[in-house]
Amino acid sequence: MTLSILHRITGLALSIGLLLFVYWLLAIAGGRESYERALVVFAHPITRIALVGFSFAFFYHLLNGVRHLVWDTGRGLERKEARLSGWITFLSSVVVTVLFWLVVASRIGEHVA
């Protein structure tokens, strides 16, 4: 199973996500009203789905990036090790993404309640 292409795909996705990040920063810089307008954009279902996608891309790229950095030191390159670390990376990024959104949901819940 080859997941290496996923590193590039998630990387490219994050480069697109960078636009959303800069948009968020500009919305803050624009003052209260511009920020409220951006919140409407961020609350849109399409943006929400995109944000979940970007968050998975981020966690996968982060964890797999660390895996690459370990490889660069010459460790973990045996086929068996690489396959195992690949699975660990993929599954942990799914788990971390779910945990992340659970925390977000619970924090929003705290303030609504």
Place this chain on the structure above:
Amino acid sequence: MSLRSPLGRVLGLGTAKEGVEHWWKQRVSAVGLVLLTLWFVLSLLSMGPSHYDTIQSWLERPANAALLALLVITLTYHSQLGVQVVIEDYVSHKPMKVASLIANQFVHIVLAALGLFAVLRAVFGSVA
């Protein structure tokens, strides 16, 4: 019969001998991003719902504003290096490749400028 000398035909066809530097910059920015993005994600989570006032008071702390500016720079830098590799690997049509590489640089520099401007303006407010 071409006017180009055999030497002229092969010049520039090999490596530019800059691969190691690119590789190294990508790794260094990656290590920086591990730290910066973890800080950013934890900050977002601890802030709770992103109200305008919450973010403003978070940005009032100099360390947060400085790290956010650093995150903008490192993110755009790492992104530019990454997209560059993808273009070099997959765009085979040479004029297209050069045009994409230049566009990649421009877009990322613009994003970095906009991001930095936004952070500074959010922190210091508009002059007007």
